[in-house]
Each structure stands twice: as structure tokens, then as C-alpha cells.
Amino acid sequence: MHERGTGKREIGRLLGIDESTVRKAIKRFEETGSNDNRKREKTARSSRNIQRAKGMIKRNATTKENSTRKLERNQFGDSDQDSR
Template identity: 75%
Template sequence: MKEFRPAIIRMHERGKGVREIARDLGISPNTVSIAIKRFEETGSNESRKREKNTSRFPFNYAVWSILKEKACSKPHPTVESLKRALKKAWNEISLETFKIVDNFPKRLKACIDANGGHFG
């Protein structure tokens, strides 16, 4: 699927449907759907849609990194133990941390727009 992903995304952005893309590329509609879903969740390719909507991927990645660091520093004997540790870690994340993480995509864009120079 990896080798088809760029073509799937380009065709999707041009308005082609899942079945049409699958037929044109000779792959299953399920494969096309998975690639499109992953693209829409992560914004892993450049697209007009991504420019219009701020991707939530950096936020999700940062939060999961925090949870992993806090809750998974030691092995858990059961799934319930892991769930309790994740809930505890979630409750320990401050609102300020969420604000900082949520601002990251905007700050990154400002840095890119400033060509790595100073920005406000």
C-alpha cells in the first residue's frame, strides 16, 4: 500500500471516489479507504485540505508522548493496571501543557513563514 499512497492521496484530492481510485490503480477499495483515512487523520502528505484545517496530529502525538512517559515507565502486569496508570497520567497533565501543545502547529507555521528567523 505504501507505494500507492501518494497516488491515492492525489486522486482523492482531485475529487475521485474510493471505488474509482481502486479501479484505476488495480487495488482493493479497502486499501484506498485505509490510505485516505490515515491521511486525513495524520495529514502525512501536503494537501489543500491540510492548509485549510490545522492538523490535530501534533497535539495527539505530544499528548500520547506525555502519557507514555508517565504511565509506561515500567511494565504493567495487567491491562487494568495500564488503564489506571494512563488515567492517572491524564489527570496530572496541566491545562497549561494542553495550551502549549495545542499552540504548537501555529508556532511551527510562524517559524516556517519567518524562514527560521524571529517571529512573535
């Protein structure tokens, strides 16, 4: 549809989905050549990063601020945003 000149808004209306979903699908197709899901960027699991995380937990393992998820988010950035 898009290749034939149909607009994103019109495609969304015809398919009953949001325009932003159409826009993301078109972008993915243009970047990868298909509509398969892109591979996620993996977190660097270097020994330095692992030791830093262990040290943070060991210093104060009982506080809420040192929860595993929060440490991961602060240490490596929140790479889960696309999956929500």
C-alpha cells in the first residue's frame, strides 16, 4: 500500500490500527528489508560491569535502591523501552 502511494494515516484507517504503528512498520521495512522483528541490542557483560554490580549489591544489599532491576537500569541504561 505504502509503495503505491497510500498515506500512513489512510493505511492505518483501512487496517484499523494507529498511524504510529504503520509508521514504525514502514521504518522497520526500510531499514531491514523485511517486517521481521529487529534483534535487540545486548548489554555488555564485561567482567568490569559484573564486578561493579556485585560491589554495589554487596555494599548495601537490603535497600530498595539496590534492587536488581534498578541497578541494571542505572548501570546499563533502559533498553527495554521498545518492548513495552
